[in-house]
Amino acid sequence: MDMQLKGKRALVTGSSSGLGEAIAMMLAAEGAEVIVHGRDAARVNRVATAIREKGGQAGIALGDLATDEGADAVAAAALSYGAIDVLVNNAGITSHQSWTDANASDWLDIYNANVVSYVRMIQRLVPQMKTLGWGRIIHIGGGLGIQPIREQPHYNATLSARHNLSVSLARELKETGITSNVVSPGAIMNPMVDEWLMQAAPQFGWGTDPEEIRYKAVKELIPNDTGRFGRPEEIAGAVVYLSSRYADYISGAVIRVDGGTIRCL
Numbered sequence: 305m306d307m308q309l310k311g312k313r314a315l316v317t318g319s320s321s322g323l324g325e326a327i328a329m330m331l332a333a334e335g336a337e338v339i340v341h342g343r344d345a346a347r348v349n350r351v352a353t354a355i356r357e358k359g360g361q362a363g364i365a366l367g368d369l370a371t372d373e374g375a376d377a378v379a380a381a382a383l384s385y386g387a388i389d390v391l392v393n394n395a396g397i398t399s400h401q402s403w404t405d406a407n408a409s410d411w412l413d414i415y416n417a418n419v420v421s422y423v424r425m426i427q428r429l430v431p432q433m434k435t436l437g438w439g440r441i442i443h444i445g446g447g448l449g450i451q452p453i454r455e456q457p458h459y460n461a462t463l464s465a466r467h468n469l470s471v472s473l474a475r476e477l478k479e480t481g482i483t484s485n486v487v488s489p490g491a492i493m494n495p496m497v498d499e500w501l502m503q504a505a506p507q508f509g510w511g512t513d514p515e516e517i518r519y520k521a522v523k524e525l526i527p528n529d530t531g532r533f534g535r536p537e538e539i540a541g542a543v544v545y546l547s548s549r550y551a552d553y554i555s556g557a558v559i560r561v562d563g564g565t566i567r568c569l
Contacts (some may be wrong), residue, residue: 307548310335315382317369317425318395320347322494323444325534327392327543332360334544339382341395355416369395370417375424383432390440390547393422393466399459411458417468418462426473430482439482440547443470444539445558447490447566463488467558469498474556483555487542490562491526493518493533529564539544 309331319328320342332338332355340362342348348364355362365381368374382388396418401410418448422443433439449463474484491497501521505511508521522532536544542561545551560566
């Protein structure tokens with residue numbers, strides 16, 4: 305199926321590793337020119353090189369989106385390749401501090417990194433999207449923004465804020481040809497998660513077989529209808545769809561890719 309992304313240019317923030325990398329790789333595979341972003345030049349260049357080696361087009365943009373100066377640099381670098389049709393706001397940080405551990409400064413820091421950074425890129429790229437009469441803004445949210453847990457409250461709150469700002473932006477962009485949506489992942493498997501599971505298995509009594517450990521972890525920590533963790537490419541697939549012309553009629557939506565973890569309409 306042709307997702308009609310040839311000739312489109314996408315900036316994926318935080319795409320030098322993990323979920324952002326998977327999104328960048330899939331957008332490029334579908335024909336989009338992808339601007340790979342991160343703070344570490346070596347990691348950014350590694351992803352861009354991987355895209356080019358597969359026959360795709362990739363540029364790079366370096367900068368810290370937690371600062372105005374960094375956001376200016378990233379926007380300028382991205383636009384140096386031409387107009388940006390698709391912005392995927394993915395960059396951010398996580399924290400496992402509790403209500404007791406996280407002080408007001410911690411709340412401000414994570415809100416700046418996870419929410420204001422999104423706003424910075426919106427403000428720098430949406431004006432030029434309006435001149436195109438078409439655009440896609442996709443925010444990576446999360447299930448903890450819909451059903452928060454008692455742990456990491458400041459992180460949960462930033463996910464909720466991402467969902468909220470995305471819908472507000474969709475209303476602001478009414479009839480401009482630009483859509484704003486959220487992809488909300490569930491628990492996604494990656495090497496760091498897998499390593500933690502293997503280390504935590506004795507504590508929880510999950511056995512020693514890796515597949516059994518993963519299955520029991522899902523049952524006890526993130527029960528869902530699929531009985532497994534998600535994969536980065538499954539999130540990337542949702543982003544690619546929302547980036548395409550097939551999603552012209554979707555705006556202000558939250559697309560949950562969580563195996564049914566969140567049990568609400």
